[in-house]
Amino acid sequence: MTKLYLLIVLLALAHVADAQGDTPISPQIPLMRQKFHEDIDKQQKEILKLDGKDDGQFTPAANNNELNMQATYAVINKTDALQNMIEQDSLLDGNNKIKYLRGLNDVLYGFLNDVRYKKIKPIAFTDVLSAYEDAMQLEREEKSIIPVVAANSLETGEILLRSYAFQQNAGMADAKELLILKDCQKNPSKILPILNNHPNSPYADSLIILASRRSQEELYNFAASTGKLGVRIQKSEDPLVKIIARMARIKTGRQYFPFLDDLYKGKRTFEEIDAVMNDSVKYYKLLVQTEIAYADRLIKRDTPLVMNTLTARLQQKARDVFINEINGLHELPDAVRFKKIEVLTPEELYYLAVLGEEEIYTSSYTHGVYPFIFKKMRVPRGDSLLLSVRFDHFKKWIKMAANYNTLDHFLKTMEKENAEMLMKAFVKGLDRTNSLEDAVDVANSYASITDKNIQNLILDQIQYNLAESKRIKNVRGERVYSILNTLFLSMDSVNHIDVSTTLGIPPVYFMPNSLLRDTAGRIIVQQFFYGDKDGQTVFNAFVRGFSNGNWKITSTNQWVAVSSVKGVPVTIYANKPLDEEKGLDAEAQAALSKFLDEKDLHPSVVIHRGHSYYLNSTIAQLAPSAKIILLGSCGGYQSLSRVLGICPYAQIISSKQTGSGLINAPMITALMETARQGKDLNWPGLWGNLSKMFANNEMFADYVPPYKNLGAVFIMAYTKMEEND
Structure with a gap:
């Protein structure tokens, strides 16, 4: 076998010069056809370069010499042989020789472009060339090229059908339809978008049925449209398609959709759903019943249709009908x-x-x-x-x-x-x-x-x-x-495990003062306040708490800046809690963030002061530069993953239950004074002091320091492992 491979390589190399156009075109070839041969030679040369090397070889298969030899042989020898066969065939007149030479050039050019646009793999060249030979033979016999298109890949078929040689083939129309089918078979998640461009395809009805088993949501959307595909879906006699099409025609069709599987299986009727449709509580109850029934089927490895849609609708109703109300009456x-x-x-x-x-x-x-x-x-x-x-x-x-x-x-x-x-x-x-x-x-x-x-x-x-x-x-x-x-x-301290060293992540038990400073040696803090009654009270307490000899306060219409006058330069920028009903607090926050950005001030500490329902707004404005984040609201602990998505190595202080201004204010003062004095934040030590300070406040037990935020530390460690890999 080794001798055979060597022979193939030697034969290929012997023809490299010809393929690259270094050998003059034979004078026996009429001038009108020489241009087509030159074009083919040019495409051969370009294909040989597709592997990134101009060495006269085509090596599309990594670490597979046998396939690379075959590919090189096909590009050079087989293509040359096909050129010569067309040119020398006495049964072909001049027009047909031009037809097949031009067709061959189209195939080579099509392959070259499709590789460059990553539509076909380079290793497919041998198949493409063989398919052209087979199709050319059928064309010469005035037969349909359908068998060749059917036997080859979608990508090869597309290249063939773009070739000049087959534009008048008797099977062209059917071949195009076959490619639509192949495209759908290869990309089942795109069946409906493909059919939307070809709604009259003879395969449309069966493909619509196939899509109904895979993409019920998408089928509903197309069934609701007035386009040709929508009409075709509406005419389907398939039971599942008919139910989806019926929903799509109803103004409140989305209300039925979570129950699709039960409707399809005959376990529920449209009339039963109609009976609860206008009662939000009864509708929610029906959703819960269905969710539990579907969960039971999942245990038995029977996956219901549109279960994710059911869960999403249940979540929406839980929020809109109940949670928003009990939250709002807090x-x-x-x-x-x-x-x-x-x-x-x-x-x-x-x-x-x-x-x-x-x-x-x-x-x-x-x-x-x-x-x-x-x-x-x-x-x-x-x-x-x-x-x-x-x-x-x-x-x-x-x-x-x-x-x-x-x-x-x-x-x-x-x-x-x-x-x-x-x-x-x-x-x-x-x-x-x-x-x-x-x-x-x-x-x-x-x-x-x-x-x-x-x-x-x-x-x-x-x-x-x-x-x-x-x-x-x-x-x-x-x-x-x-x-x-x-x-x-x-x-457990008896295990003496240093988490940051073991997991290769930034410090967890302390925050070096040096890491909080920017390139100018400043520590920038951004604090978010909100304009409800509580926010205004807390803001006033914050200002009073820093009205001493260690700090100076400057004020604008929308924010205050509290700056240290001794020790490390620390500045706390806090927006004023202006009227929330007019959106003035949001405007103040946006103006402050813009000011910080324009002055190249990047907060290394961010503090949220406000109820839990304001936390989403703070997170949306969170500076990626933050290294310490205090979530002073109720239940801030629930938002750790979202915060770490923005600041993956931030140390976070949060509360599992009720956030308290009586705890937040002294904690912030302790953090800022430690930073001003140039000391590192030693969390176990600092937390021990705070525990003594709040010994009579049971709510402090719900506050979680950075070194006990295990979920946050897990995300840091996993992210670090992926970075290392």
């Missing part, structure tokens, strides 16, 4: 505030929590949804609750319970054995998801668990999963579980 007595949710079952309340995580206020969860669940249960057991919802979103439930300090209570509502099984399931399969969300939830939850037995159970399971990942060489699993193992072990 200043009223609980009896008034939570009247709206009294009609809900424990399962329906459960979904308010797990699907309302982003919006629900801390007090809405701790004073309303969570205790109401157990008040509503005849036998208040956590395992019974999870069984009743078929463990749907149970990891999110556990994470929220941990973050709001209700996990210990929740686990104690069930037998110890069941609690242990639940926590094992909580940490299982963290590497199998497309995101790090579950792993971050586990990291955050661990720090909130006070039961030593549960902690040990989780740690043992983490170490077991780590060993399994190593055994089967699961890189992602090993990475996830090794980080969690390091973090959890570091929580």
